[in-house]
Amino acid sequence: MSTRILDLAQVIRSKNAGPFELTFDIMFEDPAAYERVKKSGAINAALVARLYKISHNQVVVCRPYDPALAFKITIRRPVSSGDLGESDVYGCQQHVPLTMIEVPSA
Amino acid sequence: MDEVVGLAPSGSLGSGYNLEAFRRGLEENPDFIGQDAGSTDMGPYYNGTASLFLPRATYKHDLSIMLRAARERKIPLIVGSVFTSGARKQLDEGVAVIKEIAAEAGLSFRMAVIDAELDKADLKRRASAHRGLESLGPEQALTDAAIDRAGPICAQMGVEPIIKALDQGAEVVIAGRACDDVLFAALPIMRGFDRGLALHMGKILECAGISAVPCDLAEPMVGRVRRDHFIVRPGNPEHRCTPISVAAHSLYERGDPCIQPGPGGINDLTDSRFEQEDARTVRVVGSRFIPDEVYKVKLEGAEFVGYRSIVMVGIRDAVMIRQLDSVLAEARQRALRRFPMWQEEACHLDYHVYGRDAVMRGLEPNPGFVPQEVGLLIEAVAGRQELANAIAMFVRGTMQHASYPGIITTAGNLAYPFSPFNVPVGPAYRFSVYHLLPLEDPCEIFPMEMVEVRN
Numbered sequence: 157m158s159t160r161i162l163d164l165a166q167v168i169r170s171k172n173a174g175p176f177e178l179t180f181d182i183m184f185e186d187p188a189a190y191e192r193v194k195k196s197g198a199i200n201a202a203l204v205a206r207l208y209k210i211s212h213n214q215v216v217v218c219r220p221y222d223p224a225l226a227f228k229i230t231i232r233r234p235v236s237s238g239d240l241g242e243s244d245v246y247g248c249q250q251h252v253p254l255t256m257i258e259v260p261s262a
Numbered sequence: 263m264d265e266v267v268g269l270a271p272s273g274s275l276g277s278g279y280n281l282e283a284f285r286r287g288l289e290e291n292p293d294f295i296g297q298d299a300g301s302t303d304m305g306p307y308y309n310g311t312a313s314l315f316l317p318r319a320t321y322k323h324d325l326s327i328m329l330r331a332a333r334e335r336k337i338p339l340i341v342g343s344v345f346t347s348g349a350r351k352q353l354d355e356g357v358a359v360i361k362e363i364a365a366e367a368g369l370s371f372r373m374a375v376i377d378a379e380l381d382k383a384d385l386k387r388r389a390s391a392h393r394g395l396e397s398l399g400p401e402q403a404l405t406d407a408a409i410d411r412a413g414p415i416c417a418q419m420g421v422e423p424i425i426k427a428l429d430q431g432a433e434v435v436i437a438g439r440a441c442d443d444v445l446f447a448a449l450p451i452m453r454g455f456d457r458g459l460a461l462h463m464g465k466i467l468e469c470a471g472i473s474a475v476p477c478d479l480a481e482p483m484v485g486r487v488r489r490d491h492f493i494v495r496p497g498n499p500e501h502r503c504t505p506i507s508v509a510a511h512s513l514y515e516r517g518d519p520c521i522q523p524g525p526g527g528i529n530d531l532t533d534s535r536f537e538q539e540d541a542r543t544v545r546v547v548g549s550r551f552i553p554d555e556v557y558k559v560k561l562e563g564a565e566f567v568g569y570r571s572i573v574m575v576g577i578r579d580a581v582m583i584r585q586l587d588s589v590l591a592e593a594r595q596r597a598l599r600r601f602p603m604w605q606e607e608a609c610h611l612d613y614h615v616y617g618r619d620a621v622m623r624g625l626e627p628n629p630g631f632v633p634q635e636v637g638l639l640i641e642a643v644a645g646r647q648e649l650a651n652a653i654a655m656f657v658r659g660t661m662q663h664a665s666y667p668g669i670i671t672t673a674g675n676l677a678y679p680f681s682p683f684n685v686p687v688g689p690a691y692r693f694s695v696y697h698l699l700p701l702e703d704p705c706e707i708f709p710m711e712m713v714e715v716r717n
Contacts, residue, residue: 176399
């Protein structure tokens with residue numbers, strides 16, 4: 157049995173980190189839920205590359221951050237913020253693929 | 263108490279802030295008021311044109327309240343990235359606004375104006391001496407041609423130019439582009455407090471109440487840097503900071519939560535700890551500044567890519583929606599034939615299919631979704647506004663009466679929400695300068711002018 161990340165995390169958000177990167181935060185209120193996801197290894201750079209259909213080297217950061225009970229993920233933007241081909245200048249609606257993460261049972 | 267106290271009125275100058283909470287913040291006896299007034303977040307247009315993101319009057323309204331409060335208490339007001347991208351034209355507007363407020367309120371003070379826009383001839387010499395500079399995003403090195411193509415190019419200043427202004431007795435500091443956190447870190451660092459702690463507190467204060475619960479940009483925040491820690495709390499007594507809310511802010515808009523590069527070094531938050539001090543206050547320890555061997559500042563600039571023109575329409579017919587991609591492709595082919603100067607004049611045609619994949623485009627996890635209706639934004643960009651308008655209207659006209667297998671709506675395919683159909687948007691830009699410039703002296707490209715404002 158696996159659990160949907162939406163049933164464990166309270167915040168899943170995206171935003172620009174400068175004009176050339178898109179950054180994601182997956183945040184938990186419950187330390188046990190955070191620890192469970194961290195231990196499972198479910199969130200990793202290979203998964204992020206697959207979910208966003210991008211190559212592995214486009215994933216710049218993918219790591220847990222204990223003080224905020226959070227995972228931090230950063231990828232290169234498909235185009236720089238506001239360039240031709242833009243769809244989301246702030247980059248704040250690009251989180252949806254992360255909501256599909258399934259966390260395996262311990 | 264051995265401390266420096268900073269008050270941050272608003273996370274977004276010009277959007278208003280909670281004045282009652284601001285008044286409570288003032289009761290905490292701040293040593294200065296700091297306010298960030300810009301960002302690259304709203305996209306390259308503001309860098310390219312050096313225009314203001316919000317109406318001038320809204321900036322004046324927000325600044326008027328904090329300037330009066332700062333003068334009443336005889337504490338410095340430090341405003342950076344004035345207004346929006348911190349170029350000279352926007353800085354001049356900021357100085358004019360401050361002088362207007364001073365005249366209206368009968369205020370007199372010493373004001374430092376710090377320019378962050380680079381002289382292009384000087385930048386060319388510096389860039390070629392450093393082989394085009396290290397890029398943080400753009401494919402291209404910073405060549406003379408790239409510098410010429412860009413609009414105003416600004417550098418994000420560090421704490422040093424602001425410390426210099428305060429040291430020379432500035433009571434108001436109006437700075438062009440500045441790294442957000444330095445507006446709050448300058449006075450504590452000047453008074454000998456730890457750089458890592460001061461910058462980390464600055465990073466939290468620059469967005470004001472966004473690191474509190476509930477999270478709200480319009481809620482003022484108070485921060486106190488002490489010898490071995492700092493504390494933060496919101497001005498609003500109903501709101502509170504928690505270790506999670508403050509730690510979470512270390513993630514916000516930053517690529518890496520632990521390693522945060524800025525002018526002159528990185529702030530290392532790997533060993534930062536966040537503890538609840540009292541019900542509404544969080545104490546932070548352990549943030550460490552690691553200076554770079556060579557002091558570097560980040561440059562920002564955007565280049566013109568053409569004039570944009572748009573048409574927004576709705577489509578409800580199911581037969582057409584099922585074949586939308588082929589209809590769009592056919593309209594594009596006809597446009598390419600109709601406008602033979604397409605390549606030569608760098609024309610660009612884009613479709614944004616709202617209801618399907620306009621928001622995520624290539625990143626969309628469910629690209630095959632067939633909606634009940636779609637909003638279609640037709641976007642044309644070309645070297646001349648007239649040409650962009652012509653392309654957008656040609657594509658609209660072609661689609662309006664396009665034929666496709668099984669068509670039942672032979673009187674027209676597109677629903678228009680208003681007349682006229684075409685909206686000329688004006689010049690369009692892309693970020694083309696995002697490079698690191700080495701400096702020998704952190705102040706050398708940030709000239710300061712000291713102005714005695716007398717009323």
